[in-house]
Amino acid sequence: MSARRQIITTIGLTKIYGMGDVSVTALNGVSITVEEGEFVAIMGPSGSGKSTLMHILGCLSRPTSGQYILDGEDVSQLSKTQLAGIRNRKIGFIFQAYNLLARTSALRNVTLPLLYDHANPKTLEEGDEKARAMLKLVGLADRVDHQPHELSGGQQQRVAIARALINDPVLVIADEPTGNLDSRSGEEIMGLLHALHQQGTTIVMVTHDPKIAAHTQRTIHLVDGLVDEIVHNGHVAQVSALRHKEAQHETH
Amino acid sequence: MKPTEAMRIAWDAILKNKVRSLLTMLGIIIGVAAVIIMVAISAGTEATIKEQITSLGSNLVFVQSAMTRGGPGQPPRGGLVFDDAAAIQEGVDGVKAVVVEQNSSETVKAGDVILEDIEILGTTPGFPSVRDVDIAAGRYFNEQEIERKSKVAVLGASVAEELFGETSPIGQYVTVGSTKLAVIGVFAEKGLVGNTDYDSRVYLPITVVFQKFTPSMFARIMGDRIRMIYVEVDPQANLDDIITQIKLLLVKRHEVTLDTADFSVTTQQDVISTQESTTAAFRSLLAWVAGVSLIVGGIGIMNIMLVSVTERTREIGIRQAVGATPADIRLQFLTEALLLSVIGGVIGVLAGVAGAFIFGMVSGMRTVVLPASILMAFGSAAAVGAFFGYYPANQAAQLDPIEALRYE
Numbered sequence: 001m002s003a004r005r006q007i008i009t010t011i012g013l014t015k016i017y018g019m020g021d022v023s024v025t026a027l028n029g030v031s032i033t034v035e036e037g038e039f040v041a042i043m044g045p046s047g048s049g050k051s052t053l054m055h056i057l058g059c060l061s062r063p064t065s066g067q068y069i070l071d072g073e074d075v076s077q078l079s080k081t082q083l084a085g086i087r088n089r090k091i092g093f094i095f096q097a098y099n100l101l102a103r104t105s106a107l108r109n110v111t112l113p114l115l116y117d118h119a120n121p122k123t124l125e126e127g128d129e130k131a132r133a134m135l136k137l138v139g140l141a142d143r144v145d146h147q148p149h150e151l152s153g154g155q156q157q158r159v160a161i162a163r164a165l166i167n168d169p170v171l172v173i174a175d176e177p178t179g180n181l182d183s184r185s186g187e188e189i190m191g192l193l194h195a196l197h198q199q200g201t202t203i204v205m206v207t208h209d210p211k212i213a214a215h216t217q218r219t220i221h222l223v224d225g226l227v228d229e230i231v232h233n234g235h236v237a238q239v240s241a242l243r244h245k246e247a248q249h250e251t252h
Numbered sequence: 253m254k255p256t257e258a259m260r261i262a263w264d265a266i267l268k269n270k271v272r273s274l275l276t277m278l279g280i281i282i283g284v285a286a287v288i289i290m291v292a293i294s295a296g297t298e299a300t301i302k303e304q305i306t307s308l309g310s311n312l313v314f315v316q317s318a319m320t321r322g323g324p325g326q327p328p329r330g331g332l333v334f335d336d337a338a339a340i341q342e343g344v345d346g347v348k349a350v351v352v353e354q355n356s357s358e359t360v361k362a363g364d365v366i367l368e369d370i371e372i373l374g375t376t377p378g379f380p381s382v383r384d385v386d387i388a389a390g391r392y393f394n395e396q397e398i399e400r401k402s403k404v405a406v407l408g409a410s411v412a413e414e415l416f417g418e419t420s421p422i423g424q425y426v427t428v429g430s431t432k433l434a435v436i437g438v439f440a441e442k443g444l445v446g447n448t449d450y451d452s453r454v455y456l457p458i459t460v461v462f463q464k465f466t467p468s469m470f471a472r473i474m475g476d477r478i479r480m481i482y483v484e485v486d487p488q489a490n491l492d493d494i495i496t497q498i499k500l501l502l503v504k505r506h507e508v509t510l511d512t513a514d515f516s517v518t519t520q521q522d523v524i525s526t527q528e529s530t531t532a533a534f535r536s537l538l539a540w541v542a543g544v545s546l547i548v549g550g551i552g553i554m555n556i557m558l559v560s561v562t563e564r565t566r567e568i569g570i571r572q573a574v575g576a577t578p579a580d581i582r583l584q585f586l587t588e589a590l591l592l593s594v595i596g597g598v599i600g601v602l603a604g605v606a607g608a609f610i611f612g613m614v615s616g617m618r619t620v621v622l623p624a625s626i627l628m629a630f631g632s633a634a635a636v637g638a639f640f641g642y643y644p645a646n647q648a649a650q651l652d653p654i655e656a657l658r659y660e
Contacts, residue, residue, distance in 0.1 A: 058573075060654050060657075061652075061653075080578055081578060084572065084578075085577070087572075087574065088574065095573075095657070099573070100570075101567060101570060112570075113574040115253050115257050115576075115580075116575035116576045116577065
């Protein structure tokens with residue numbers, strides 16, 4: 001085992017929607033780890049539970065059972081308000097549909113998370129300065145005052161990336177970040193994510209596109225709410241073996 | 253989220269939907285303006301009535317007759333008679349003047365000019381003082397003329413002008429009914445007080461009215477009975493003391509007890525306070541009616557805020573994703589509802605004040621904008637905003653971030 005800090009550790013995560021006869025099991029005991037500075041993809045057919053897993057990893061919902069330890073803190077059963085605080089300080093989201101506020105400048109979109117940073121309130125000037133730096137980082141220094149409808153899809157996604165980074169998150173979650181983009185813009189966005197990864201940002205990306213997933217170090221394949229296999233830079237480690245190892249570890 | 257940030261976001265949201273914001277505020281605007289205008293109208297009416305009562309003369313005591321019906325074919329028993337007035341004048345300390353009035357309606361002629369249906373008012377010498385009317389020319393009649401039933405008259409300002417034009421009426425004659433009277437004085441203009449036009453009347457010694465102008469049937473039955481005696485009191489005198497004196501005097505004269513008294517004594521102040529309590533009740537009724545429209549306005553705000561929350565579900569989801577807590581979302585929408593109602597309140601206050609002024613000009617009714625009504629209307633607008641804004645804001649706060657982000 002590596003000595004690097006573990007950003008994500010999940011132990012037997014389950015998520016069951018509904019109750020009784022009509023209940024649907026979306027996750028059926030998922031145990032994964034993601035270390036600091038890793039770039040990991042989560043893949044799986046629809047209904048595999050990858051969106052559910054992403055929502056739990058992003059602290060947008062809670063697991064029915066199991067544990068989720070994010071950056072050393074058990075966040076499995078935190079309240080709505082506490083989860084909002086975790087999302088604000090530790091997680092940056094990049095969505096397929098960009099999800100920028102309409103009729104709001106790029107600058108104000110990027111400063112949005114700062115509004116809700118109750119623990120470390122920043123002045124408007126400090127926030128604006130940092131947001132400009134983030135927009136410069138994603139190559140949009142000259143689009144600060146543009147509104148989303150004045151920007152191309154690729155540019156909008158870059159604003160979203162700047163927003164995801166503004167609170168120095170320990171984890172960036174990207175949900176099909178290139179799904180709405182043409183291939184050239186998609187390549188640009190993947191280039192940007194690579195650059196962030198090079199600088200040490202931990203990124204978990206959900207995708208259904210193997211070519212996009214190939215950009216990452218590791219791909220976690222989900223099937224029917226279970227981890228099917230984990231692909232390491234093209235090398236396949238059988239999950240059954242991994243599970244076996246873990247089981248042995250626990251008995252010792 | 254800091255309250256200043258919440259204000260900024262709310263302000264942006266309102267500006268982004270100007271027309272809708274204005275329509276939302278309309279209910280509040282109308283409600284607030286209605287409260288202010290309604291209260292202004294009733295306060296204006298109240299002030300006018302109060303002034304009219306005061307202009308009847310200050311320090312007045314009214315002694316009113318309370319006659320009891322006689323049996324069939326019998327005249328009514330009891331009540332005030334003309335001599336009671338003189339007795340009060342003589343027997344009560346602190347009385348400045350006493351007036352008795354008896355009116356009739358006659359044709360008045362002077363030369364070629366004939367005026368039909370002119371009000372003839374028989375009074376006593378205290379009238380100008382008690383009723384606060386000035387003599388413009390000549391003089392009012394005196395006690396001797398009352399006693400001698402002298403054929404003299406004092407004209408109201410407009411009657412004098414219609415009969416004699418530019419020439420002075422003093423020393424001229426007027427024919428009232430079939431009685432010729434010498435004009436000895438003319439009143440200065442007084443105008444309308446209540447329903448009474450002081451300027452278009454002819455004033456005669458009351459004894460002359462009793463003798464010449466009271467219909468004979470009435471005179472036979474009623475004799476010199478009168479309905480009311482007006483007593484003007486010395487401002488320095490003790491009012492309660494005078495009332496007691498009047499009561500004792502009349503009880504003795506009428507051979508009754510205080511319990512069976514055939515008269516009642518009230519003061520100017522009694523009349524004013526009765527009037528005040530009536531108009532205050534009227535005013536609060538109007539304010540409540542207008543208040544209902546404020547509540548309707550509040551429901552309008554709730555409606556639009558609910559629509560707004562639905563429309564902005566995605567925005568709420570985005571805010572939640574980047575860390576907005578339920579409390580942050582609630583604060584945002586509550587602030588927006590409050591801001592809408594407060595802006596509506598401000599516009600409503602301006603519209604109400606302007607409306608009261610314009611209404612006063614157009615209708616000729618007096619309107620008095622009460623500062624208390626502005627505070628009340630504005631305060632209730634804000635309260636309505638908070639009350640009706642809470643439910644939609646709470647709906648927004650309860651949204652699930654995943655559902656909200658998926659919302660199309």
